[in-house]
Amino acid sequence: MGIINGLILGCLLGGVAMLWNGNPYLGLVIATALAANTIVAVSLGGLLPLVLKKLNRDPALVSGPILTTVTDMCGFFFVLGFANVIMHKLIV
Numbered sequence: 001m002g003i004i005n006g007l008i009l010g011c012l013l014g015g016v017a018m019l020w021n022g023n024p025y026l027g028l029v030i031a032t033a034l035a036a037n038t039i040v041a042v043s044l045g046g047l048l049p050l051v052l053k054k055l056n057r058d059p060a061l062v063s064g065p066i067l068t069t070v071t072d073m074c075g076f077f078f079v080l081g082f083a084n085v086i087m088h089k090l091i092v
Helices: 002-021 024-052 059-085
Strands: none
Touching: 002 024, 024 059
16 A cells, blocks of 8 residues: 555656656656655554564654654655756756
């Protein structure tokens, strides 16, 4: 479900970014980064409480800050990394 949600949100916001700027590569960067970030967030949000419970830690207390930090870092990495890869096509 998380993969489907990530792909749908990525395509929707990528389409908006493409229409807003008129550059399909900007839409591709936004769509790919958002889809990848949503997939990471859903996967980590499902696995992290299980791992923390196995380590005898309170999942409710620790999951929030770890999940938020990792998801934010991945989001920045995905957007900037994908934009860097196709930078020559983004410059108008």
